[in-house]
Amino acid sequence: MRTFRVLGLRRARKPLAVLTVAGLAAIGLAGCSSSSGTSGGSGGGSKVAIVAYSVPKPAYDALQAAFTGTAQGKGASFSASYGASGDQSRAVLNGQAADYVAFSIQPDMTKLVPDLVDKSWNAGPTKGLVSDSVVVLAVRKGNPKAIKGWDDIIKPGVKIVTPDPGSSGSAKWNLLAAFAHGYINGGADAGGEAYLKKLAANIVSKPESGSKATQTFLSGTGDVLISYENEAIGAKQKGQPLDYVIPDDSFLIENPAAVTKAAGQSAKDFLAFVESAAGQKIFAAKGYRPVLAGVAAGQVAGANDPADPFPTPKTLTKINDLGGWSAVNSKYFDKSNGIITKILNGSG
Amino acid sequence: MGIAAQHIYKRFGDFVALDDVNLDVRSGELTALLGPSGGGKSTLLRIIGGLEDADSGSVIIDGVEATGVPAQRRNVGFVFQHYAAFKHLSVYRNVSFGLEIRKRSKAEIRNRVHELLELVHLDQFADRLPSQLSGGQRQRMALARALAVEPKVLLLDEPFGALDAKVRKELRDWLRRLHDEVHVTTVFVTHDQEEALEVSDSLVVINHGRIEQVGSPNELYDHPVNDFVMGFLGPVTELNGQLVRPHDIEVLSTDLTGSVQAKVHRLVRIGFEVRAELDAGDSQPWVQLTRGQADALELETGSVVWLRPSRDASTLVPQAGPPGAAAVNRTTVGP
């Protein structure tokens, strides 16, 4: 660095030289220290770079530990980055090193196909999904507003927290669940729109990610947090003061994961482990519904009924009921014409 | 030897600061560049010192081509109007600066600095910071600092301009004596004609980027080549279509050859001096008299007298000069 400083100042007489030298110093330094930086696109045998949305971090912490205890996972080492699903997907697209990617919603994955993730990512037995959940309504401990379902949260004076669909995957799930409630009970899109408009009027905060929304809610904002079942269970496991209600009609959340094209064998083995019964059991313990049939969840601490942690709602709408993600994205979440986008922007 | 500046041309944007200026400064002399502010004299000094580059023309210092040589290698001492003291350095370190740059030995520096501080009467202040000195002391320090490197020429830019009248007068006398001692070729810029007349061996009047006249102070005072120089160097009044100095007008009680009748309009006594404002038909001259002369003539308001330029008076027929020059005339001429 000393050379740069000397150069920069000696040439202080000449305007352009100063700028050039300072710029070179910056980039030069950047270059020097890059050797100590990330390995970048590590395809290496035992290294697994996880880039995931933030909610399942506790599950992935447990999964990593369990995986390194298996014969295949012995010697594997992990690095992990967590953030809002959309942001993480964009980061990988922009070059963040990733071997294993997990997102809240499928479109964040399809952005990476086919350049970074192979087309066949959803061809496996779990169709590329690693965890399920349902949309729930988290409430203050003891449920002081006596919220039982969707119709209770659009009453005047009920304050709702739900993340921003611009960056958060869970926000989309939440809003689709709300929309579906109107859709099912009152006449397709028109019913969905009518319900969502009322709901939008009650939203008081739109944090950037599902986790941030939980944080916001727990710090005292709002009466209801629209969230995932697993997020609510996870928060309760960590001793956070909240309860949750599974409405009679909810939405099936399906979270995809995949290995990138740059991934090494360890990452592939890790994905296989995550999709296996052993992996799914760990997911279940953290409040996620298994994607494999026949995996017994066992006791799940933090669930409303730990012995029967994942009751099936009366009605469970799936993304395919609305035509799949690409149809949903263009119809409901298009930046200018999406039905849900417009309602949300209208409410400010 | 000395300094030669040839065909110097310099402009700042649209403003022509120096327009084909030629200047010769003789070795060992104390030369004043005199003129109104904005006339180009400081620019000329800075071009000689290398602090400014001329657009064209050349500068030769002590017989050596200096054009294009950066200031730090011209070996020129420069003194600024606002002292340019190195605020974070003691008086001693200020003066030793140039010697330290030249990597002189500690002992040599010590001797030289003390010698100079004695010369400028600041020996007892060696350890003070400039902020603890008066303006006059600071400027003396600046002079010692400039002299320390034994410059080939010493350039002073309005050196006394920031000082009050009394200190100014003292320093002026002191500079003259100092120059008589050290004899370094010196150029100083001033807009004060009294200072220039009193201190310099040679005087250069600059206006509008051109040299108006060069000569000894007496030559310029007594034989100005134009009304600008005449007006800038001293009081001027107009008598019978001629410019003349008010102390060069004879006041007569009778009509003699070449005299003009005039009536005393107003008499003002300033100490020993009497100013008579008169009405001479075409012109309204004023005359500077001693109190003795005024008493002898028994002047009073309304007296009728006759006026004519004294025998050896320098007179000029006014010309339509550039508008700036005319303006200067008006401000310097009379009450």
Add this chain to the structure above:
Amino acid sequence: MPDQLLKSRPSRWTLRYLALSYVAVLVVLPVGMVFWRTVQQGWRAFVDALTSSESVHAFQLTAVVAGSAVLINTVFGVGVAILLARYRFPGKRVLNLIIDLPVSVSPIVVGFALILVFGFRTGWFGPTLRDAGINIIFAPPGMILATCFVALPLVVREVLPVLQETGVDQEQAARSLGASSWQRFVRITLPTIKWALAYGVVLSVARSIGEFGAVKVVSGNVSGQTQTVTLLVDQHAEQFENGAYQLSVVLIVVAALCIVAISFIRPHEGS
């Protein structure tokens, strides 16, 4: 009129009360809560939070990123300040305006802008740099660049007014005494600006350590690799993990030390 208003007792008390409660609500209360939670969780939790491997790495990375950014900004800042104070050149006014840009641009936008330029896949230089084996985005260099950007004006804006106020006389005098530009810089310019520079550097240190938004976007936020202390605090808070309060306390203490440093420097400024 205003004088009389201020002298009257009730308004003076109201003002005092308002000012104090404003500071209390905005600063004292939140900071106090962070300290309180830390104390509540005990010394053990504090030591654990600070000595975990991801914390240690985060502190090291923060030191490297903030240190490099401050170094670069100091060199660049002094250079630009001299440029703006001492030279006339085309584009000077534009440069002067651009220097202030980081103050008004959201750090997140800065992050995305850097990705646009240096991003691996889509950036202007990204593919070239990747081929040369240099990582910028999602690596410490990008984090340093982002931090440099947000702290850019601090040194310049401290040093520039001092240079302008001092003028060129001293430097020209040094020049006429034979000093080269380097000698003038070391012997005259640097001593003249040293307190302003120190002030700017301390501000830069504080700003660089605290930077979150721009760094979050360009870092990739990989625990143990590209996670600074602020990012780690964010992760701990988001995941309800232990350590957020403890690390926050450390950040607050560092900021407080910066303020103390500044209060020592301030009296020297302008003298």
